[in-house]
Amino acid sequence: MRFTISREKLQEGLTAVAASIPTKTTLPVLSNILVEATEKGIRLSGTDLDIAVSTEVAADVEQVGAITIPAKKLSEIARELPPSPVKIASSGEQRITLDCGRSHFKINGLPKDEFPSFPSVKFADSWRVKSGELQKLISHTSFAVSTEESRPILNGVLWELRPEFMRMVATNGHRLAKMEVPVSSSGAPQTSDLIVPPKALEQIRRLFPADEELEIARGENHLGFRSPFTAVYTRLIEGPYPNYDQVIPKDNDRVAICDKIALASALKRMSVIASDQTHRIRLSFNSAILRFSVQTPDLGEATDELPVKYTGDPLDIGFNAAYLLEILRYIPTDEVRLTFKAPERAATLEPEGWSEPGKYLCLVMPLRLVD
Amino acid sequence: MNADVIVPRRILLADADAFFVAVARMVDPDGAGREPLLIVGGTAESRGVVCSASYETRRYGVRSGMPISRALRLCPEAVCVPVPRRACTDMSHGIRETLGKFSPLVEAASIDEWYMDLGGTEVLYDNETLAETAHLIRTAVIRDTGLSVSIGGGTSKLVAKLAVEHAKPKAHNSATGVFVVPPGSEAGFLATLELAEIPMIGPRFQERLASLGMKQVADVLPHSAAELMRMLGEREGEWLWERVRGIHDGAVEPHADAKSLSRDETFAVDIADDAGLAHELASLAQRVSSDLRGEGLAARTITVRIRDHDFRTRSASRTLDAAVMSDRVIHAVARQLLTKLRAARRVPARLLSVALTSLSSHAGADQLALFEAQAGREVETEKDRAVARTIDRVREKFGSEGIVMGGALGRTEENGKGADSHRRRGTQSS
Numbered sequence: 001m002r003f004t005i006s007r008e009k010l011q012e013g014l015t016a017v018a019a020s021i022p023t024k025t026t027l028p029v030l031s032n033i034l035v036e037a038t039e040k041g042i043r044l045s046g047t048d049l050d051i052a053v054s055t056e057v058a059a060d061v062e063q064v065g066a067i068t069i070p071a072k073k074l075s076e077i078a079r080e081l082p083p084s085p086v087k088i089a090s091s092g093e094q095r096i097t098l099d100c101g102r103s104h105f106k107i108n109g110l111p112k113d114e115f116p117s118f119p120s121v122k123f124a125d126s127w128r129v130k131s132g133e134l135q136k137l138i139s140h141t142s143f144a145v146s147t148e149e150s151r152p153i154l155n156g157v158l159w160e161l162r163p164e165f166m167r168m169v170a171t172n173g174h175r176l177a178k179m180e181v182p183v184s185s186s187g188a189p190q191t192s193d194l195i196v197p198p199k200a201l202e203q204i205r206r207l208f209p210a211d212e213e214l215e216i217a218r219g220e221n222h223l224g225f226r227s228p229f230t231a232v233y234t235r236l237i238e239g240p241y242p243n244y245d246q247v248i249p250k251d252n253d254r255v256a257i258c259d260k261i262a263l264a265s266a267l268k269r270m271s272v273i274a275s276d277q278t279h280r281i282r283l284s285f286n287s288a289i290l291r292f293s294v295q296t297p298d299l300g301e302a303t304d305e306l307p308v309k310y311t312g313d314p315l316d317i318g319f320n321a322a323y324l325l326e327i328l329r330y331i332p333t334d335e336v337r338l339t340f341k342a343p344e345r346a347a348t349l350e351p352e353g354w355s356e357p358g359k360y361l362c363l364v365m366p367l368r369l370v371d
Numbered sequence: 372m373n374a375d376v377i378v379p380r381r382i383l384l385a386d387a388d389a390f391f392v393a394v395a396r397m398v399d400p401d402g403a404g405r406e407p408l409l410i411v412g413g414t415a416e417s418r419g420v421v422c423s424a425s426y427e428t429r430r431y432g433v434r435s436g437m438p439i440s441r442a443l444r445l446c447p448e449a450v451c452v453p454v455p456r457r458a459c460t461d462m463s464h465g466i467r468e469t470l471g472k473f474s475p476l477v478e479a480a481s482i483d484e485w486y487m488d489l490g491g492t493e494v495l496y497d498n499e500t501l502a503e504t505a506h507l508i509r510t511a512v513i514r515d516t517g518l519s520v521s522i523g524g525g526t527s528k529l530v531a532k533l534a535v536e537h538a539k540p541k542a543h544n545s546a547t548g549v550f551v552v553p554p555g556s557e558a559g560f561l562a563t564l565e566l567a568e569i570p571m572i573g574p575r576f577q578e579r580l581a582s583l584g585m586k587q588v589a590d591v592l593p594h595s596a597a598e599l600m601r602m603l604g605e606r607e608g609e610w611l612w613e614r615v616r617g618i619h620d621g622a623v624e625p626h627a628d629a630k631s632l633s634r635d636e637t638f639a640v641d642i643a644d645d646a647g648l649a650h651e652l653a654s655l656a657q658r659v660s661s662d663l664r665g666e667g668l669a670a671r672t673i674t675v676r677i678r679d680h681d682f683r684t685r686s687a688s689r690t691l692d693a694a695v696m697s698d699r700v701i702h703a704v705a706r707q708l709l710t711k712l713r714a715a716r717r718v719p720a721r722l723l724s725v726a727l728t729s730l731s732s733h734a735g736a737d738q739l740a741l742f743e744a745q746a747g748r749e750v751e752t753e754k755d756r757a758v759a760r761t762i763d764r765v766r767e768k769f770g771s772e773g774i775v776m777g778g779a780l781g782r783t784e785e786n787g788k789g790a791d792s793h794r795r796r797g798t799q800s801s
Contacts, residue, residue, distance in 0.1 A: 146692075148690070148692070151692055171741060173692045173693070173740050173741055173742060174693075174738055174739075174740060174741065175741075176741060242742050244741075247741045247742060277731060277732060278732075278737060278738070280737070318737075320738060344739060344753070346741065363741065365738065365739040365740060365741055366739055367737050367738050367739070368737040368738075368739065
């Protein structure tokens, strides 16, 4: 294997693959990056066995071949190299030489055969989705996944494919985010429910330009996403996703419409005094005024007020302020519409006056108020 | 006060002398009170361990933590009595109360050991020495409770802990019940000790240090911090360098947060049948959940530990989505875990325990969950919490036996006779 590549192209490829390389692993080859020189250029790949990323970058290949090299060391070297063409050549199965300007490196690697093969996903049966639509769904929902190991199913984002739309749902059992967009994809399986780890979705959000068409295909227990130059593979999470539709309230009859930024500012002010553990704040809705209050033993108390449009009976309800603030960050409009039924029932948050095609809904369960 | 002068800290450790033995004698002056050779921890037939042994018995080699059967082989004349639990708790509170009159900062390190911080009390005690104040405290405890304590003192909790061993009056020494290491002489005091005496230097660390030629504190002192770090690694090297000089800045914390709560039961006779174990489990789950609520806490992780007749110990645990505190949910999860453990190995068991970790304040259980109705029995509902609160109120009025779980009723007598049970509250993070 022998090729010459620009320092920028090498860095670009390494950055794309870096996120899939595990920082700690018991299998040494996983800390390595697979470098394959082909007639088209070079392909860099990394995997932590849950996800795999592979990307092609332009290079001047003199001799084809493949080897694996410690990813972290190669990235560190690439970062410090002078702005000159980088010449990389294998010397034997387990070592490369790297020359750039007057710098010279010899790096030990591992034979390419030790690198795990990618999951078998047949792109012959693939369907196509506009990358930007997928990214919109991902960025509005994946924040809500659970990070706890006690219920693995909630560690994934539910991706529902339907004939007219596709939808993503994520929840940690206390709050939930759901978004759907009309389908402009082609060849999609009519109906399919996939539970995808958010780490893989994050790569999809990061690696593909918004206007690119992605090819998506499903293997036995894996999903593959591919553009002309880059591919992401991920393991799917198995098991039935909880019936989220059942917990979405249909009869919330108290409705408030608030300015998003003013609401977030007030919540941030109240959070200063809220308990570090529960972030408990009290919201009291009464005609045109939303009153905030917080009391924390040993610390103090605070109140604030915000004019709102409110219809329904007066309501006192408690929330974890952090949950509300997080959702407000993703609401795409200036005004937010909140609905409630009772102090111990789920509240909903939706964008008010959203002109884009699609539906976005977030749920939060309240915190009990202690008097 | 001149800010440049560092005022040495004034820390004491009060350790009740042969606490369980003393209390056992106090509650039964005509029985245990007359026995010089006394072991507290269970009856001769039971299979518990020695909780405490009288000084006379210790001469035969009897030590705390030893199985009672072995203690009796060493000292066949000894009389064994069970731990008078209620009295021990009451007396422990009594000592704590007296100590609280001397300093607001009292930390219970265990049922019979308390750290006190007397910093800033110099003027209050007419600038007398820390040793003089310690004698005052000792006299007050004996007067108020009838129990004696030994008190060690110094500039850190570590030094106070090591000093208390020199304070205990024994036949062969002239100790007065108080031993205070004056500020500045910590290194000299520690230099006389073995490394094994320093808390946290366990058998494995001792072995490692011995292989480097270090057995006494004096063996470590010549090495610089850098040398120790090179030999033992950065963290442990620095830790040891500080400890052998008596440096330890741990504060006396009156309300150290519990990291774990557990209840265990060693059975008088091995229990072989699932029903018998299920019954014990119900009782343990109920007791530990009551402890949990008593501390104002909720827990997310439930662990069941079983020790089989051949001393093989196995455990299973489960972490829930939300913190719980009700008897029903803790019992339901514990039962699933026990079923799993029994399915893997169904042999007679000698010990069972239920432990709760991932603790948070009650408020942790205030966050309502979306999927309550769907997830089945291990999710705590508002009804569960209401029932738990009611149970607590009934027990407050009628005592801990005022209301018990159906599954925990009845068999306690036959299985529990002579059994050895423990309540534990752990403040160390693992």
